[in-house]
Amino acid sequence: MDDASDPDFNRRDVLVGTTASFALTGGGTAAAQPIAVSAPVVSKVAFRVNGKDQVLDLDLRTTLLDALREHLNLTGTKKGCDHGQCGACTVIVDGRRINACLSLAVMHEGDEITTIEGLGTPTDLHPMQAAFVKHDGYQCGYCTPGQICSAVAVLDEIKAGIPSHVTRDLTGTVELSPAEIRERMSGNICRCGAYSNIIDAIEDVAGVA
Amino acid sequence: MKFDTPATTNPIDQLKVIGKPTDRIDGPLKTTGTAPYAYERHDAVDNPAYGYVVGAGIAKGRIAAMDLAKAKAAPGVLAIVTADTAGKLQKGNFNTANLLGGPEIEHYHQAIAVVVAETFEQARAAAALIKVRYTKTPGQYDLEAVRKDAPPAEKGKNDVKIGDFAGAFAQAAVTLDATYRTPDHAHAMMEPHASTAQWDGDKLTVWTSNQMIAWGAGDVAKTLGIPKDKVRLISPYIGGGFGGKLFVRADALLAALGSKAANRPVKVALTRPFMFNNTTHRPATIQRIRIGATKDGTITAIGHETWSGDLPEGGPETAAEQTKLLYAGANRLMATKLAVLDLPEGNAMRAPGEAPGLMALEIAMDEMAEKLGIDPIKFRVLNDTQVDPAKPERLFSQRQLIKCLETGADTFGWSKRKAPGTARDGQWLTGMGVAAAFRNNIVMKSAARVKLDAKGVVTVETDMTDIGTGTYTIIAQTAAEMMGVPLDKVVVKLGDSTFPVSAGSGGQWGANSSTAGVYAACVKLREAVATSAGIDPTKAVFANGRVRSGNKSVALGDAVGVNGLVAEDLIEFGDLGKKYQQSTFGGHFVEVGVHAATGEIRIRRMLAVCAAGRILNPKSARSQVIGAMTMGAGAALMEELAVDKRHGFFVNHDLAGYEVPVHADIPHQEVIFLDETDPMSSPMKAKGVGELGICGVGAAVANAIYNATGIRVREYPITLDKLLDRLPEVV
Numbered sequence: 001m002d003d004a005s006d007p008d009f010n011r012r013d014v015l016v017g018t019t020a021s022f023a024l025t026g027g028g029t030a031a032a033q034p035i036a037v038s039a040p041v042v043s044k045v046a047f048r049v050n051g052k053d054q055v056l057d058l059d060l061r062t063t064l065l066d067a068l069r070e071h072l073n074l075t076g077t078k079k080g081c082d083h084g085q086c087g088a089c090t091v092i093v094d095g096r097r098i099n100a101c102l103s104l105a106v107m108h109e110g111d112e113i114t115t116i117e118g119l120g121t122p123t124d125l126h127p128m129q130a131a132f133v134k135h136d137g138y139q140c141g142y143c144t145p146g147q148i149c150s151a152v153a154v155l156d157e158i159k160a161g162i163p164s165h166v167t168r169d170l171t172g173t174v175e176l177s178p179a180e181i182r183e184r185m186s187g188n189i190c191r192c193g194a195y196s197n198i199i200d201a202i203e204d205v206a207g208v209a
Numbered sequence: 210m211k212f213d214t215p216a217t218t219n220p221i222d223q224l225k226v227i228g229k230p231t232d233r234i235d236g237p238l239k240t241t242g243t244a245p246y247a248y249e250r251h252d253a254v255d256n257p258a259y260g261y262v263v264g265a266g267i268a269k270g271r272i273a274a275m276d277l278a279k280a281k282a283a284p285g286v287l288a289i290v291t292a293d294t295a296g297k298l299q300k301g302n303f304n305t306a307n308l309l310g311g312p313e314i315e316h317y318h319q320a321i322a323v324v325v326a327e328t329f330e331q332a333r334a335a336a337a338l339i340k341v342r343y344t345k346t347p348g349q350y351d352l353e354a355v356r357k358d359a360p361p362a363e364k365g366k367n368d369v370k371i372g373d374f375a376g377a378f379a380q381a382a383v384t385l386d387a388t389y390r391t392p393d394h395a396h397a398m399m400e401p402h403a404s405t406a407q408w409d410g411d412k413l414t415v416w417t418s419n420q421m422i423a424w425g426a427g428d429v430a431k432t433l434g435i436p437k438d439k440v441r442l443i444s445p446y447i448g449g450g451f452g453g454k455l456f457v458r459a460d461a462l463l464a465a466l467g468s469k470a471a472n473r474p475v476k477v478a479l480t481r482p483f484m485f486n487n488t489t490h491r492p493a494t495i496q497r498i499r500i501g502a503t504k505d506g507t508i509t510a511i512g513h514e515t516w517s518g519d520l521p522e523g524g525p526e527t528a529a530e531q532t533k534l535l536y537a538g539a540n541r542l543m544a545t546k547l548a549v550l551d552l553p554e555g556n557a558m559r560a561p562g563e564a565p566g567l568m569a570l571e572i573a574m575d576e577m578a579e580k581l582g583i584d585p586i587k588f589r590v591l592n593d594t595q596v597d598p599a600k601p602e603r604l605f606s607q608r609q610l611i612k613c614l615e616t617g618a619d620t621f622g623w624s625k626r627k628a629p630g631t632a633r634d635g636q637w638l639t640g641m642g643v644a645a646a647f648r649n650n651i652v653m654k655s656a657a658r659v660k661l662d663a664k665g666v667v668t669v670e671t672d673m674t675d676i677g678t679g680t681y682t683i684i685a686q687t688a689a690e691m692m693g694v695p696l697d698k699v700v701v702k703l704g705d706s707t708f709p710v711s712a713g714s715g716g717q718w719g720a721n722s723s724t725a726g727v728y729a730a731c732v733k734l735r736e737a738v739a740t741s742a743g744i745d746p747t748k749a750v751f752a753n754g755r756v757r758s759g760n761k762s763v764a765l766g767d768a769v770g771v772n773g774l775v776a777e778d779l780i781e782f783g784d785l786g787k788k789y790q791q792s793t794f795g796g797h798f799v800e801v802g803v804h805a806a807t808g809e810i811r812i813r814r815m816l817a818v819c820a821a822g823r824i825l826n827p828k829s830a831r832s833q834v835i836g837a838m839t840m841g842a843g844a845a846l847m848e849e850l851a852v853d854k855r856h857g858f859f860v861n862h863d864l865a866g867y868e869v870p871v872h873a874d875i876p877h878q879e880v881i882f883l884d885e886t887d888p889m890s891s892p893m894k895a896k897g898v899g900e901l902g903i904c905g906v907g908a909a910v911a912n913a914i915y916n917a918t919g920i921r922v923r924e925y926p927i928t929l930d931k932l933l934d935r936l937p938e939v940v
């Protein structure tokens with residue numbers, strides 16, 4: 001038997017995961033001092049979401065994603081990883097898509113935010129939403145709002161001539177090709193594997209199908 | 210309704226709604242973000258508190274001391290529950306390790322506490338203040354190291370010995386003896402495990418993300434030691450499961466315990482980095498395959514032995530199963546060994562057994578075909594069997610493997626395939642690969658309740674789940690077909706333990722079994738409606754929203770009167786599954802490009818040809834297959850939980866480290882369904898496809914890489930480092 005706070009639990013181990021460090025706070029060599037937790041610092045933030053003004057008093061630690069989901073009850077924007085690895089939380093801020101989980105809410109003072117709920121409703125679908133239904137571009141539906149917000153923004157990016165990793169000519173017009181769309185959509189993981197259908201849906205909306 | 214004789218003609222055969230490519234009826238909700246998942250029930254639960262789960266920092270041992278003082282004093286904290294304060298808990302029927310660990314720790318990131326606070330941020334911050342001191346005990350984390358001494362799983366009761374395998378293999382003119390390895394895989398569904406729990410006196414409601422509602426309600430009750438009828442599970446939308454949500458997990462238990470302690474509704478979601486070690490995974494396998502054949506390619510000996518590991522009292526990855534049924538061969542040996550490993554719990558992931566089993570077997574078939582100098586499709590055709598090789602009197606209910614392979618070959622352009630390492634497209638070496646797909650058809654009893662109201666609207670209630678499988682839609686199609694109404698006159702309610710108990714979603718049994726249950730309830734409802742309309746039920750025709758016979762025709766709403774009519778029934782299955790082997794078949798075709806200089810592997814084309822009974826909704830069934838092909842491509846090329854063999858955990862426990870396919874990895878995918886109805890499976894004559902699509906596809910990728918490069922890799926995933934030193938010289 002040995003104690004988990006022994007030196008063989010070295011610095012590398014600390015890096016493997018947040019909770020591994022719990023093992024260390026008991027007195028390991030690399031243990032960080034526990035951070036004293038005082039009352040949360042709250043700040044007022046005002047932004048527009050789907051055309052509606054919102055003023056919220058938020059804990060500074062609250063992400064834009066949690067502000068939407070937990071404070072505004074806009075749960076269409078999904079939390080798949082909470083650290084920028086899946087795209088489920090994609091929203092459009094001032095015309096550009098971002099991962100809402102990677103951004104603190106208070107950073108968005110005055111911003112114009114569009115979420116999946118702002119694109120369309122069940123009885124009045126946005127063309128991209130309708131195309132996803134038509135092409136069965138989803139299965140469980142959890143990545144879907146992020147895919148759709150991304151897809152809408154991707155078509156705008158291509159139109160605006162913003163190059164990507166696969167763009168051949170960085171100064172010319174950007175081609176609306178499957179490779180361009182796939183590359184740009186690659187931050188949106190779909191574990192159900194609806195990719196082939198999602199590309200069909202996006203091409204349909206883009207008019208290249 | 211007991212299903213014990215082959216299905217004859219029934220209203221489903223009209224195919225007015227069934228069998229038509231149909232948009233999902235839940236599509237408008239899912240695409241607008243208005244379908245509520247378990248953590249999002251603002252509509253149902255007021256003012257929930259937030260639970261944050263703390264996991265063990267060691268793989269095996271005991272908690273020596275746990276200091277909660279600072280966490281308890283942190284702002285917003287309402288309660289902290291640990292094994293010390295949870296009260297007596299029992300292990301659920303479907304869990305191998307306890308969902309709440311302590312003092313004993315069974316695996317890394319086993320939950321040891323839940324911190325409940327007013328806000329998520331407060332709960333997370335307080336959780337970081339908990340101090341734990343552990344006493345570690347040595348564990349076993351290395352499958353390779355314990356393989357030698359691993360005993361037969363379940364005392365070898367599923368092992369097969371037919372004829373004289375050793376003798377036949379020794380005498381065979383052409384032989385292959387190769388060992389293959391598949392790593393641990395994570396389900397990595399996009400919705401993390403999540404639950405919201407609320408107590409009302411001694412009654413508990415859990416909004417959760419779970420594939421099997423009745424199992425789940427039973428295990429929540431068992432774990433908490435309360436009667437099952439005090440537990441209600443609600444799970445109408447599930448953000449992916451793949452087997453990872455077959456069972457109750459820590460989120461549900463800790464939401465319930467946290468809610469009790471805080472006297473508030475509590476919601477808990479497992480964080481992404483926590484999921485990989487806290488929940489279940491597909492266990493790694495080592496598989497030894499031996500095939501002996503005559504010079505003309507007839508298999509005379511086929512052996513498949515597989516090793517995997519799990520926690521004590523866990524189960525094996527049954528990777529040799531398909532080999533019992535897929536190919537002929539007079540002398541057979543199949544054995545499954547199970548070692549004890551102290552890694553997180555191994556359990557079912559999409560096509561358990563067959564998925565990793567075919568990743569190995571179908572490379573072996575490719576290798577053997579090459580040794581024999583026979584085309585790999587021809588070699589499979591040559592060794593096809595129309596009977597269960599262990600019981601030759603037992604036929605397959607349907608078996609169109611050959612047709613799948615031959616149709617695929619035509620469609621894919623298989624005849625253009627070149628010798629290994631000889632096809633090139635610029636800097637890319639290109640190649641094609643094929644593999645057989647095989648997955649058994651399981652049937653499970655399934656119940657439903659069907660109501661018809663005065664407006665002629667049909668409402669179906671069953672605790673069946675839709676995990677992305679398209680269940681809402683095929684159930685609506687079934688009810689519409691049976692009751693003679695259009696799809697928009699059907700309402701489907703799923704995933705609530707107050708509804709009749711269904712088959713649930715797992716083992717690709719859901720579609721056929723749950724729609725058969727709805728069929729049974731509709732048969733009953735038809736009788737009641739006809740009788741109420743004064744029509745002889747045996748002569749009643751249901752069409753266009755009316756029931757008629759001769760020249761009497763009554764609108765359904767009028768037939769049932771103001772209070773409507775309700776019928777409930779279940780489908781139960783007799784022994785047709787024993788008399789006939791029911792399986793689904795397919796052929797996977799893959800073309801890859803391998804960069805001649807860098808070894809980068811790109812999938813260029815994918816085709817699956819499937820024979821899986823009646824396809825209820827070709828649109829959503831196709832999605833199931835392409836999704837499974839995508840997951841199979843991941844298994845072939847990138848997915849691997851890296852084991853830290855010193856400390857006993859999966860190192861790459863997030864979506865940056867555990868890579869799954871993204872858009873750029875997956876080309877356009879084709880799926881062909883062969884015409885098939887299987888009267889042995891159910892009145893629906895359907896079977897499952899959701900798992901068939903992942904079966905074999907990994908090997909098709911591996912075989913395509915071999916065809917492109919001439920390099921055989923027997924250890925998944927096939928990453929470029931395994932090719933680099935053997936690629937042809939770059940000039």
Ligand code: FES
Nearest residue numbers: 080082084087101
């Ligand atoms: S939740 Fe934001 S990227 Fe995954």
Ligand code: FES
Nearest residue numbers: 139143190191192
């Ligand atoms: S639809 Fe399930 S993850 Fe994309």
